[in-house]
Each structure stands twice: as C-alpha cells, then as structure tokens.
Amino acid sequence: MYNVLIADDHAVVRYGLSSLIGEQPNFKVVDQAANGTDTYLRVERGDIDILVMDLSMPPGESGLITTQRIHDQFPNVRILILSMHEEQEYINQAIHNGAMSYVLKSSSDDELLHALTALSNGDTYIDKNIKISKTDLEQINSGDVNVSLKSYNALSKRERDVLPLVTLGYSNKEIAAELFISTKTVEAHKASIMHKLKLHSRADLIRYAVHHHLIDI
CATH class of the missing domain: 3.40.50.2300 (Response regulator)
Incomplete structure (x- = not known):
C-alpha cells in the first residue's frame, strides 16, 4: 500500500x-x-x-x-x-x-x-x-546552477522554511507555532536569512523572493 x-x-x-x-x-x-x-x-x-x-x-x-x-x-x-x-x-x-x-x-x-x-x-x-x-x-x-540563486542555496533547510512565512507577514510567534520552534530561533533564522541574502528589510526580501520565483502571491 x-x-x-x-x-x-x-x-x-x-x-x-x-x-x-x-x-x-x-x-x-x-x-x-x-x-x-x-x-x-x-x-x-x-x-x-x-x-x-x-x-x-x-x-x-x-x-x-x-x-x-x-x-x-x-x-x-x-x-x-x-x-x-x-x-x-x-x-x-x-x-x-x-x-x-x-x-x-x-x-x-x-x-x-x-x-x-x-x-x-x-x-x-x-x-x-x-x-x-x-x-x-x-x-x-543540465547540472548548471542558477547563479542568481547561489545565495538562496546557501540557506539552511529551516531557513528555507522560514523565508516564505516572513514574506507573507507571519509574526515571529506565528512562525514559531507553524514550525514548532522557539521565537528566539525564528529571530535567529530571520537574521541569518537577511545576512546571507545581503538584504536589509522585509520589503527587500519580498522583492527578492518574487523576482526569483521563490513564492507565489
């Protein structure tokens, strides 16, 4: 079965x-x-x-x-x-x-x-x-890696879980509940995401995610 x-x-x-x-x-x-x-x-x-x-x-x-x-x-x-x-x-x-x-x-x-x-x-x-x-x-x-997604590919598994929830406007508490992690862990993941992608705001993150077809709105 x-x-x-x-x-x-x-x-x-x-x-x-x-x-x-x-x-x-x-x-x-x-x-x-x-x-x-x-x-x-x-x-x-x-x-x-x-x-x-x-x-x-x-x-x-x-x-x-x-x-x-x-x-x-x-x-x-x-x-x-x-x-x-x-x-x-x-x-x-x-x-x-x-x-x-x-x-x-x-x-x-x-x-x-x-x-x-x-x-x-x-x-x-x-x-x-x-x-x-x-x-x-x-x-x-083709084994070619999309050069524009090299930074995204550097994100950890859990950071990739967090990214779409941040772009959708989920609060740290809501993300924590969704992923069964602590709010402090969420904050750490968000900071790491922004650092790795070299972004400075949620608006920047949304533009990045939409531009690279990481999310559907």
Whole structure:
C-alpha cells in the first residue's frame, strides 16, 4: 500500500483527488496540504510514499522550490506534479528539480492514474499531451546552477522554511507555532536569512523572493 499526500490550494480539488485516488487499489490518501510550507512539513513527518502536488499554491512558497527541497531532503518520496501550467519551462524545471511525473489538470483522470501506476513501479511518467524535445531533455538534465540563486542555496533547510512565512507577514510567534520552534530561533533564522541574502528589510526580501520565483502571491 502506497501512502499518498495531496497538495493543492483548492479544497474541492483535494477532495476530488482524494476520492479518485482512494478508490484505487494499493493507494491510500493519508493527508492533505494547501501550500508549499505545509507540504514540506508533512513530508518531513514521514510515512509519505507519493506526493501529488500542484505547482501554484499561493500565497506561499513556489511549488518548484518545494519540489526541489523535498527531492533533496527526501529522495525516496516520489513526486507527481498535477498542474494547469502547460508551459514547457515549468515542465522542464519541475522534472529537473526532482519530479518523477508531470500531469496536466486539463487531461483525463486516466493520465493521473497511469502516472500513479508508473510511480508505484518506480518509473517516471509524462502526460501523453506533453511533448519532450531533445532540447528539453538537455535543459532537464543540465547540472548548471542558477547563479542568481547561489545565495538562496546557501540557506539552511529551516531557513528555507522560514523565508516564505516572513514574506507573507507571519509574526515571529506565528512562525514559531507553524514550525514548532522557539521565537528566539525564528529571530535567529530571520537574521541569518537577511545576512546571507545581503538584504536589509522585509520589503527587500519580498522583492527578492518574487523576482526569483521563490513564492507565489
């Protein structure tokens, strides 16, 4: 039995996916999340085999960033992106960041079920309506690091948890409660984030996060 986490910012979508996936043998929907931060925290708690996730779950962390963070820290979690984004740049980046499957929300339920079956067998699956060219494969397999994100990549795992919450205006107390850490630890993380990114205010941090597509607003 494969434990599935569903992440989407729309409750009706989460309900529909839970019903569809729950009817399939060998798959059990064990939890849901509505944003990137909660998705990462739920995966961090363990027992998730397959993550079915949207790329756009505003306001909060970009699904592309969440995909990369989960893949880097929990490589055994198989990530299936279910998105309205049909642009090739999103598809290529999602796969490059660690997604094993990419399915369009505009496709039939069968595409999602085919993807789940493939993932349960340890195989990748790309929606049949998506065409991957040789150039796309080169971009997907590229090991180049985005120079503009070198500073972001220097942030610790927990600092990356804190960053989107700061940009959304959460108080230190609220961030502490969300991440199960102390307010003093939150303050330390915020100071470290600003130092590493060479920023001076929350407004600067918001501009940085939006410019580098770290969050969806």
